[in-house]
Amino acid sequence: MYQALSISLRVRDRLILNNVDITIRPGKFTAVVGPNGAGKSSLLKVLAHEQRADDGEVSINGKEISTYTSGELSLVRAVLPQSTTVQFAFSVMQIVMLGRHAHRTLRSENERILKEVMALTGVEAFRDRNYMTLSGGEKQRVQLARVLAQVWDETVYPRYILLDEPTSSLDIAQQQQIFGLARQVCERNIGVMAIVHDLNQAVQFADHLYFLKDGKIVASGGAREVFTKPNIEETFCCRVNVYHDPCNNCPYIIPERETFVYTPKLKIN
Template identity: 70%
Template sequence: MYEAHQITFRTLGRAILHGVSLQVMPGAFTAIVGPNGAGKSTLLKVLANEQRPSEGAVSINGQDISSYTPRELAQVRAVLPQATTVQFAFTVEQVVALGRHGRRSSPAEDRAVCEAVMTLTGTLAFRERQYQTLSGGEKQRVQLARVLAQVWDETVYPRYILLDEPTSSLDIAQQQYIFNLARAVCARNIGVMAIVHDLNQAVQYADTLYFLRDGLVTAHGPAGQVFTQRNIEETFRCRVNLYRDPVTGHPYIIPASDPANRFVAVGK
């Protein structure tokens, strides 16, 4: 399990996170949702060990994250930030192979892993193309393949992937492709945590939802249970109408028309 224990983060005398606790289970998809400025990306950076919390601790599989060496940490968790820049004329295969850096595996094993994750992400067909020539959606799938290559090896311990808005700027088909991939890799005893802006996609794909506002967890639990009109309205401070798909039973929301842009905490 990947855990945040009462995380508080302060910078320039201002608290961004206030006693946030969170659990990412192996083999499950956890989504974090919340308005802009809620502290979502800061929380991800603390979880990834890119920022040290002012208070609290992060643990992975029962071990404090600070006790991992960089190599050990790279083998147990991988991070996909909002944007990744590649300055050199790398091919797709070379970018994916960066995920194998630091692994104690043979070149043959590395090639096999890279081929497996490129096949899964639909990038194998253009493995020899230069990364810079790809579309935005293709680049995102290559970056996801790189992250998967980092933690793909089957181990006795769970591994984890942290995704920061993995579908930003992608069209709806590419968004669905990325989320379906994230769900699929959970079957390899990998826990996936993603910051998600689209609430309807979050409840469709996630096992667990965390609502975050002003650095505080306002609600969390099984996605279908905590995806309520009250939780959404109180977290995002806007009116919504909540419905259920008659075929799948999945809840979904549509913003309510409110010309005065008022907020009232109503609903169930």
């Protein structure tokens, strides 16, 4: 289990995260949704140990996160950022191989893992190309392959991947592909946590859903149970209607048109 308990984070006088609890379970897809500025990325940074919380505790598999060295930490958790620029002309394969940086595994083992994750993410076809020349969607798939290479080992302890709005610059097919792959890797006892911008995508792929607003968790639980009109309207200050999609057997929302009028402190009864 990947757990954050009573996390608070202050930047100068602003409270960015306020007493946040979140649990990422192995083999499950946990999504965090919330309006811009809610503290989603800060939460991910705290979880990844990139930033220290002012209060509260983060633990992975029962062990406090600060007791891990950066090398040990990378064996249990990987992070996929929104986008990644690379300065020098590294090839796709070299980038994916960076996921194995902290692993002390044999070269043959690394190559086997590389082969598997590149096949899964479909980057094998352009594995020798210069990363800098790829399109946005291709780049993100390469980075996902890199992240998967980092946690692909069959270990007794569960591993986790944290995705920070991984599809923000991708088209709709590429978005489905990335989330579909993330969903698929859950089967390997990998816990997935993703910040998801699109609410319909969140409920389509996630097992657990957290609503974050002004640094606080306002609702959480099984994705379909908490994906309700009041929860969404309270979190996003926007009127929506929830329907059922028989094709995916999953709820979906459509926002109401009049709420496009900008009213930051809209109270909804």
